[in-house]
Amino acid sequence: MDSLTTPASLGEALRTQLNLESELMIAYALSSGKELPQSIVDALDLLEREVATVPSLAVLAGLHTALSRLVAPATPRGIKAIRLDAEQHPALHRIGAVPSLRYLLFAAFGFAWMFFLTSLNPGINPGNLAKDIYTSSGWDLALVMTFLLSAAGIGVSFGALFEVFQSVSDRNYDPAQDGIYWVRIGIGLIAGLMLAQLIPFPQGTAASDTLTRPLLALIGGYSASVVHRILERLVTALESIFIPQQGADPAAAERDLRQRLAEEQSRQLKTFDKLLGQVSAAGGTVGDVRSELMTLLPGGVSSALAGKATRLALDAGIGLMTGGIKGASEKVVEDLVGNAGDVAAAAVRNVLPASGALAGLAGTAASLVARGAMPGTAQGQGDSGARAIADAVGTVTTLFRESGKADGQVKEVSAIDVARTLGAALLSGSPVGFVSALITVGCKLGEAEYQRWKARVLAAPYRPEFLPPASINSASAVAAMRLSPVFGRAFKPEVEAGDRLKLQEIAQCAAGPDEAFRTAFATRFASEAACTEGLREFRQVLLDRRVLNDASGVLQDGMSASGMLEAADSARADPEAAEGLGAVMQTLDQARAENWDENRTTAEVDARLQAPTEQGP
Amino acid sequence: MPKATPLVVSASLLVAACSTINPQIGQLETFKQEAAARNWQAIADTRVACAPESQGCAQSHQIKADACMSLGNNAPSAQQAAEYDCAITEYQAAVAAQLKLPDPAIDLAVLQKGELEALLRRRDHSRSDREATPFNRALLTEAATVVKAAPAQAAGYYYLGDALVSQALSEQPPTSCETLHRAAATLAHASQQPGGYADAITQRRRDIANAAQAGGCKL
Numbered sequence: 001m002d003s004l005t006t007p008a009s010l011g012e013a014l015r016t017q018l019n020l021e022s023e024l025m026i027a028y029a030l031s032s033g034k035e036l037p038q039s040i041v042d043a044l045d046l047l048e049r050e051v052a053t054v055p056s057l058a059v060l061a062g063l064h065t066a067l068s069r070l071v072a073p074a075t076p077r078g079i080k081a082i083r084l085d086a087e088q089h090p091a092l093h094r095i096g097a098v099p100s101l102r103y104l105l106f107a108a109f110g111f112a113w114m115f116f117l118t119s120l121n122p123g124i125n126p127g128n129l130a131k132d133i134y135t136s137s138g139w140d141l142a143l144v145m146t147f148l149l150s151a152a153g154i155g156v157s158f159g160a161l162f163e164v165f166q167s168v169s170d171r172n173y174d175p176a177q178d179g180i181y182w183v184r185i186g187i188g189l190i191a192g193l194m195l196a197q198l199i200p201f202p203q204g205t206a207a208s209d210t211l212t213r214p215l216l217a218l219i220g221g222y223s224a225s226v227v228h229r230i231l232e233r234l235v236t237a238l239e240s241i242f243i244p245q246q247g248a249d250p251a252a253a254e255r256d257l258r259q260r261l262a263e264e265q266s267r268q269l270k271t272f273d274k275l276l277g278q279v280s281a282a283g284g285t286v287g288d289v290r291s292e293l294m295t296l297l298p299g300g301v302s303s304a305l306a307g308k309a310t311r312l313a314l315d316a317g318i319g320l321m322t323g324g325i326k327g328a329s330e331k332v333v334e335d336l337v338g339n340a341g342d343v344a345a346a347a348v349r350n351v352l353p354a355s356g357a358l359a360g361l362a363g364t365a366a367s368l369v370a371r372g373a374m375p376g377t378a379q380g381q382g383d384s385g386a387r388a389i390a391d392a393v394g395t396v397t398t399l400f401r402e403s404g405k406a407d408g409q410v411k412e413v414s415a416i417d418v419a420r421t422l423g424a425a426l427l428s429g430s431p432v433g434f435v436s437a438l439i440t441v442g443c444k445l446g447e448a449e450y451q452r453w454k455a456r457v458l459a460a461p462y463r464p465e466f467l468p469p470a471s472i473n474s475a476s477a478v479a480a481m482r483l484s485p486v487f488g489r490a491f492k493p494e495v496e497a498g499d500r501l502k503l504q505e506i507a508q509c510a511a512g513p514d515e516a517f518r519t520a521f522a523t524r525f526a527s528e529a530a531c532t533e534g535l536r537e538f539r540q541v542l543l544d545r546r547v548l549n550d551a552s553g554v555l556q557d558g559m560s561a562s563g564m565l566e567a568a569d570s571a572r573a574d575p576e577a578a579e580g581l582g583a584v585m586q587t588l589d590q591a592r593a594e595n596w597d598e599n600r601t602t603a604e605v606d607a608r609l610q611a612p613t614e615q616g617p
Numbered sequence: 618m619p620k621a622t623p624l625v626v627s628a629s630l631l632v633a634a635c636s637t638i639n640p641q642i643g644q645l646e647t648f649k650q651e652a653a654a655r656n657w658q659a660i661a662d663t664r665v666a667c668a669p670e671s672q673g674c675a676q677s678h679q680i681k682a683d684a685c686m687s688l689g690n691n692a693p694s695a696q697q698a699a700e701y702d703c704a705i706t707e708y709q710a711a712v713a714a715q716l717k718l719p720d721p722a723i724d725l726a727v728l729q730k731g732e733l734e735a736l737l738r739r740r741d742h743s744r745s746d747r748e749a750t751p752f753n754r755a756l757l758t759e760a761a762t763v764v765k766a767a768p769a770q771a772a773g774y775y776y777l778g779d780a781l782v783s784q785a786l787s788e789q790p791p792t793s794c795e796t797l798h799r800a801a802a803t804l805a806h807a808s809q810q811p812g813g814y815a816d817a818i819t820q821r822r823r824d825i826a827n828a829a830q831a832g833g834c835k836l
Contacts, residue, residue: 471816474740474741475786476820476827478786478828479831480827482827483827498743498746498787500741500742500743500744501694501698501743501744
C-alpha cells in the first residue's frame with residue numbers, strides 16, 4: 001500500500017504542501033504590493049495564535065484558497081517552481097527563471113545561429129530557394145533544407161518561448177508541461193519543412209505570390225496546427241475523389257464526440273469525489289471543502305443555469321473540435337437563439353435572490369422575449385437582446401481561445417465560466433435584466449435620487465432640484481460642454497479661452513430654471529429651438545452621469561446602469577413597450593409609497609406585466 | 618471702591634504697555650474681536666505685521682485668511698479672485714509661521730486644507746488657461762505635500778485628484794487619458810480614507826467619466 005494513501009500521511013503531506021505554498025504566495029503578494037484582504041490577515045492571526053499547537057488542515061486550506069485568489073493569475077505551483085529554481089540554480093536563474101525557459105532560449109539561439117550561418121552561403125539565393133526537391137539536388141538542396149529547417153526552428157522556438165515567457169511572467173508556469181514544448185519543437189520543424197517543401201500552393205494565388213519559402217517554413221514552425229488542418233483538407237479532398245458518394249457524417253461524429261465528452265466528465269466527477277474523500281479522511285470535513293469549492297463559483301451558480309451552461313459548454317466544445325473557434329461560436333449562437341427565453345430565465349434566477357415571485361417574473365419576461373413585446377425585442381431579435389447574445393458569445397469565444405484547448409479542461413472550465421458570462425451578459429441587455437434592474441433601482445434609491453432617476457427613465461420635464469448648482473464647478477462645466485455639441489458651439493469663445501469662471505456660471509445657470517438661462521444666454525443661440533435643444537442636451541449629460549452613478553451604487557454585479565437607460569430610451573420609442581415601462585414605474589411609485597419590499601414589488605410588477613399578455617391575441 | 622480703583626488703573630496700564638511693547642499680541646486680539654463680530658472686511662484691510670517665528674503670528678494670518686475666504690465666497694464674481702489671492706497668501710504665511718513656531722491653538726492640517734481650497738477656488742475663477750495653470754500647479758504640489766504628510770486622510774488625495782482632472786481638461790488625448798486615469802486612481806484612494814469629501818469626490822468622478830467619454834479614453 002502506498003504510504004500516501006493512508007489518511008495520516010496524506011494529511012501530513014497536504015499540510016507540508018499548504019504551508020510551503022502559502023508562505024511563498026504571501027511573500028509574492030507582499031513583494032508585488034498587493035493589499036492583503038482582511039480574511040487573510042485574520043487567518044494569519046489565527047495561525048500565529050495556534051503556533052503552539054498544529055494548525056488544522058481546514059485553516060491552512062482556507063488560507064491557501066484565499067491566497068490563491070489574491071495572487072491570481074499566478075498559481076501556487078508556478079510561484080513555487082520559480083522560487084525553487086532561484087534557490088537551486090541562482091546563477092542560471094538570472095538567464096531564465098525556469099529550466100524550460102533556458103533550454104528554449106538555447107534552442108532559439110541555436111536555430112537563429114544556424115539560420116545566420118546558412119544564409120551567409122552564396123547557395124542561399126532566390127534561384128535555389130525557388131526550386132523544390134524535384135528540381136534541385138545535392139549540396140544545394142541540403143543547404144536549402146537546412147536553411148528552411150532553421151527558419152522553422154526559429155518559428156517554433158519563438159512560439160514556445162513566448163508561451164513559456166508568458167506563463168513565467170504571470171507566475172502560472174506548470175513544470176509538468178515541460179515535455180510538451182519539446183514535442184512541439186519536433187512537430188514544428190516537421191510542419192515548417194512540409195509547408196515550405198511538400199504542400200503545393202496553386203500558382204498565381206495570393207499565397208504563392210506573397211509567401212516565400214522561408215516565411216512558410218517559419219509560419220509552419222510557429223503554428224503546426226495550420227499544417228495539420230491543411231493536410232486534413234487534402235485528405236478529405238483526396239477521399240472525395242475515390243469515394244464521391246460517401247461524405248463525412250456530421251451527426252455521427254457529433255454523437256461520438258458527445259459520448260466521449262460525457263464519459264470524460266463522469267470520470268472527472270468521480271476523481272473529484274475521491275479527492276474530497278481523501279481530504280476528509282486526512283482531517284478536514286467534506287462539507288467544509290465542498291462549501292469552499294462552491295464559493296469558487298461566482299454568485300453561486302444555480303443548478304438551472306449550471307445545467308444549461310454545461311450543455312452549452314458541451315455543445316461549444318464539440319463545435320470547437322469540429323469547426324475551431326468559429327464552430328464553437330456558431331454552436332453557442334445556435335443554442336442561445338434557440339433557447340433564449342429559457343436561458344434568460346435561468347440567468348435571472350442565477351443572479352437575483354431566489355423567490356417565487358422572481359421565478360414568475362423570469363417566466364413572464366422570458367415569454368415576453370419570445371413574443372417580442374419588450375424593449376430590445378420589439379422586432380423579433382431586437383438590438384439589445386441581440387447585443388446581449390453577441391456579448392455572451394464574444395466572451396465565451398474568448399474563453400475558449402484563452403483556455404488550454406485540452407478536451408476536458410475546455411469543458412470543465414467553460415461550464416462555470418459560461419454560467420457566469422451568461423448571467424452577466426444576458427442580464428445586462430435582456431428584457432429580464434431591464435425589468436430586474438428597474439425594480440432593484442426603484443426599490444433602493446433615496447427619494448431625491450429616485451425622482452431624478454424616474455424623470456430620466458420616463459423623459460419627464462427637468463426640474464432644477466435635479467442638479468444642485470453647488471455641485472457643478474468649472475471642471476464639471478468644461479467636461480460636460482465637450483459632450484454637448486450645441487453648447488460647445490454657442491460658448492465656443494469661452495471654451496477656447498479656458499474661461500473657467502464664465503463656463504461655471506453658464507453651467508450653473510443651465511442647471512437652474514429655463515427662464516433665467518434664456519434671459520442670460522438666449523442670444524448665444526441661433527434660435528429659440530436651438531437654445532431649448534442645447535439646454536436639454538447639456539442637462540442630460542450632467543443628469544445621465546448622476547443617474548448612472550446613483551443607479552450603479554445599488555445595482556448588483558452583472559446589471560448595467562447604462563444598459564438600463566438605453567433600454568428605457570428604446571422602450572419609450574415603442575408604444576407597447578412604453579406601456580409596460582409605465583406600468584413598472586407606476587408599481588414602483590406605489591411600492592415606495594406603501595413601503596413594499598423588493599419581493600412584493602417584483603410580484604406586483606409581474607402581475608401587471610402579465611395582464612396585457614393574457615389579453616393579447 | 619477707592620482701594621479697587623488703583624488696581625483697575627494698573628491692570629489697564631499693563632495691558633496697554635503689553636500692546637505697545639508687543640504690537641502683534643494687540644493685533645491678534647483685535648482680529649479676534651473683529652472675527653467674533655464677523656467684520657471680515659476690517660480684518661482683510663489690515664496688514665498682518667508679525668515675524669513668522671513670533672508668538673501668535675500663525676493665528677493672525679489664519680484669521681485674515683479665513684476672512685478673505687469668507688469675503689471671496691460672498692463677493693461679486695469680479696472681486697472674488699482678489700479675495701482668494703489674499704486667502705492663498707495668508708494661508709501660506711500661516712503655514713510658514715506654524716512650521717517656524719508651532720502654536721498649540723492651531724492645527725496645521727486645517728491651514729493646509731484652507732490653502733488647498735483657496736487655490737482650487739482661485740483656479741476656478743480664472744478667465745483663461747494661462748491664468749489657471751499656475752494655481753493648478755500649486756494645487757498639485759501642495760496637495761502632494763499634504764498626501765505625504767497625512768496619507769490616511771482624504772483631503773490631500775481629493776485635492777490632488779481635482780487638480781489632475783483640471784490638468785487633464787487642458788491636455789489632449791492620449792496624455793489627457795493618462796492623467797484622467799491617475800486622477801481616478803487618486804480619487805479612489807480619497808474615497809477609502811476618512812475626512813469627508815464624499816459628495817465632491819463623487820462629482821469629480823462624474824467629471825472624469827464625462828471627460829473620458831469626450832476624449833475617447835478607456836478608464
